[in-house]
Amino acid sequence: MTAQISIQGLTKTFPGRNESADFTALSDISLEIPANEFVCLLGPSGCGKSTLLGLVAGHEKSSAGGITVAGTPVTGPAAERGMVFQQYALFPWYTVEQNVRLGLRIKRLSSSEQAEQTERMLRAVSLWDHRDKFPRELSGGMKQRAAIARTLAIDPDVLLMDEPFGALDEQTRNRLQDELLAIWQGSRRTVVFVTHSVQEAVTLADRVVVMGRDKGRIVADLRISLKRPRDRMSVEFVEAEREVSACLARAEASDPADRAA
Numbered sequence: 001m002t003a004q005i006s007i008q009g010l011t012k013t014f015p016g017r018n019e020s021a022d023f024t025a026l027s028d029i030s031l032e033i034p035a036n037e038f039v040c041l042l043g044p045s046g047c048g049k050s051t052l053l054g055l056v057a058g059h060e061k062s063s064a065g066g067i068t069v070a071g072t073p074v075t076g077p078a079a080e081r082g083m084v085f086q087q088y089a090l091f092p093w094y095t096v097e098q099n100v101r102l103g104l105r106i107k108r109l110s111s112s113e114q115a116e117q118t119e120r121m122l123r124a125v126s127l128w129d130h131r132d133k134f135p136r137e138l139s140g141g142m143k144q145r146a147a148i149a150r151t152l153a154i155d156p157d158v159l160l161m162d163e164p165f166g167a168l169d170e171q172t173r174n175r176l177q178d179e180l181l182a183i184w185q186g187s188r189r190t191v192v193f194v195t196h197s198v199q200e201a202v203t204l205a206d207r208v209v210v211m212g213r214d215k216g217r218i219v220a221d222l223r224i225s226l227k228r229p230r231d232r233m234s235v236e237f238v239e240a241e242r243e244v245s246a247c248l249a250r251a252e253a254s255d256p257a258d259r260a261a
């Protein structure tokens with residue numbers, strides 16, 4: 001089952017340090033994400049994308065407003081919401097296979113089911129032949145594929161991805177985008193994907209939500225209705241990129257106002 005995400009009047013204020021004023025990263029954000037939708041969050045650095053994702057993941061607590069996933073309020077992390085970070089977060093002392101399998105322990109599967117699921121995921125991200133390697137023996141792209149396999153093996157309804165391909169070269173990044181889409185198309189789930197890249201957003205998303213500097217305000221909500229697979233060189237793709245870029249430029253120019261709470 002996949003889940004709808006409902007964000008209502010979400011505000012996040014971080015306490016100020018050393019008597020400085022509190023800092024409001026997000027103010028009164030509302031967003032509805034239907035089940036199975038692939039949403040990219042785009043916006044200038046510091047606009048609150050990771051904060052929003054962390055709140056959906058349940059890693060952070062909101063200061064006001066709330067989030068429900070499939071109708072249930074988010075009060076902390078849960079297996080149904082899987083997170084992939086830019087830094088791969090693999091255990092260095094475990095092999096690729098062990099890293100993927102570890103995540104499955106929370107699912108209470110039998111040992112043969114764990115082995116089966118691990119193999120399926122490692123094959124999906126083309127790492128089966130590298131399953132006995134340790135993270136230090138992998139390239140950046142391979143590490144990220146292992147991290148994705150580990151999260152997907154748990155079969156979360158909601159996949160939260162915080163710039164997962166941001167540290168990779170363009171070629172590897174394009175390949176992983178295509179792999180991720182193939183996996184998503186094979187078993188749909190709701191995806192919220194943070195990126196800085198307009199091209200990445202147009203390649204992946206059903207919908208691009210652009211956040212501005214002003215406490216995470218949503219300045220644009222664009223549907224990308226290009227058919228998949230998308231040709232990054234096509235006229236339609238370039239046009240969509242231009243439209244998203246124009247919104248991003250407006251977001252970057254938006255006045256951060258007085259961000260103190």
Ligand SMILES: Nc1ncnc2c1ncn2[C@@H]1O[C@H](COP(=O)(O)OP(=O)(O)OP(=O)(O)O)[C@@H](O)[C@H]1O
Binds near residue numbers: 023045046
């Ligand atoms: N734990 C924290 N304590 C205080 N301020 C924080 C904390 N986490 C984030 N912030 C602030 O909240 C704002 C939003 O940060 P966030 O990391 O969500 O932005 P972002 O849009 O993901 O940025 P980037 O694109 O650079 O990753 C920033 O000004 C940041 O300094």
